[in-house]
Amino acid sequence: GAGVSQTPSNKVTEKGKYVELRCDPISGHTALYWYRQSLGQGPEFLIYFQGTGAADDSGLPNDRFFAVRPEGSVSTLKIQRTERGDSAVYLCASSLIGGVGETQYFGPGTRLLVL
Amino acid sequence: GENVEQHPSTLSVQEGDSAVIKCTYSDSASNYFPWYKQELGKGPQLIIDIRSNVGEKKDQRIAVTLNKTAKHFSLHITETQPEDSAVYFCAASIEGDMRFGAGTRLTVKP
Numbered sequence: 001g002a003g004v005s006q007t008p009s010n011k012v013t014e015k016g017k018y019v020e021l022r023c024d025p026i027s028g029h030t031a032l033y034w035y036r037q038s039l040g041q042g043p044e045f046l047i048y049f050q051g052t053g054a055a056d057d058s059g060l061p062n063d064r065f066f067a068v069r070p071e072g073s074v075s076t077l078k079i080q081r082t083e084r085g086d087s088a089v090y091l092c093a094s095s096l097i098g099g100v101g102e103t104q105y106f107g108p109g110t111r112l113l114v115l
Numbered sequence: 116g117e118n119v120e121q122h123p124s125t126l127s128v129q130e131g132d133s134a135v136i137k138c139t140y141s142d143s144a145s146n147y148f149p150w151y152k153q154e155l156g157k158g159p160q161l162i163i164d165i166r167s168n169v170g171e172k173k174d175q176r177i178a179v180t181l182n183k184t185a186k187h188f189s190l191h192i193t194e195t196q197p198e199d200s201a202v203y204f205c206a207a208s209i210e211g212d213m214r215f216g217a218g219t220r221l222t223v224k225p
Contacts, residue, residue, distance in 0.1 A: 033213075041218070042206075045214065099210060101147045101166055103161055104161070106160070108156070
């Protein structure tokens, strides 16, 4: 594909439920990033993958959040026991190699609403 | 950790005028400073970036300046057009960990 794609585009769930958000990076990009964007705010860093491994997961807010990238391409962000405060747009980005100075290309995001 | 502040939060200009958005950062180790444009319902799109070994960079109507001593950088858009209306984010990066400002909503009035 031409760019980063994310599915679903919108997700509505109930408090306490489990959700999975998917990201398909640009083909050949080894680095993948997850961000969370609340209304009226800039994206907030969650986790950065280099290949299959999480190079930096310091932005994950608590242990209800987990992300995987088992084959070094597609990534899934998993949120357990969702809370209303988890409602936000979850953005995924990818870059060719990763690290400082690499252009990150963003997907359109998944809008998560927890009722 | 890095903290990025961005001003103003909203900016309204007349078509053809210039727009300036300013950001400050806290961590002197930051060495990559991109600017993103975000339109409603879309992900951020890179419009220009600058690295810490450069003081200024220009791309057509868009320019970015960086003052490492003062730890601030600015986006300049000249000859603004209605299609420039969007939310603009600055960011500062260390080792791939990118921190964003809160955004500036730019409105260009025809």
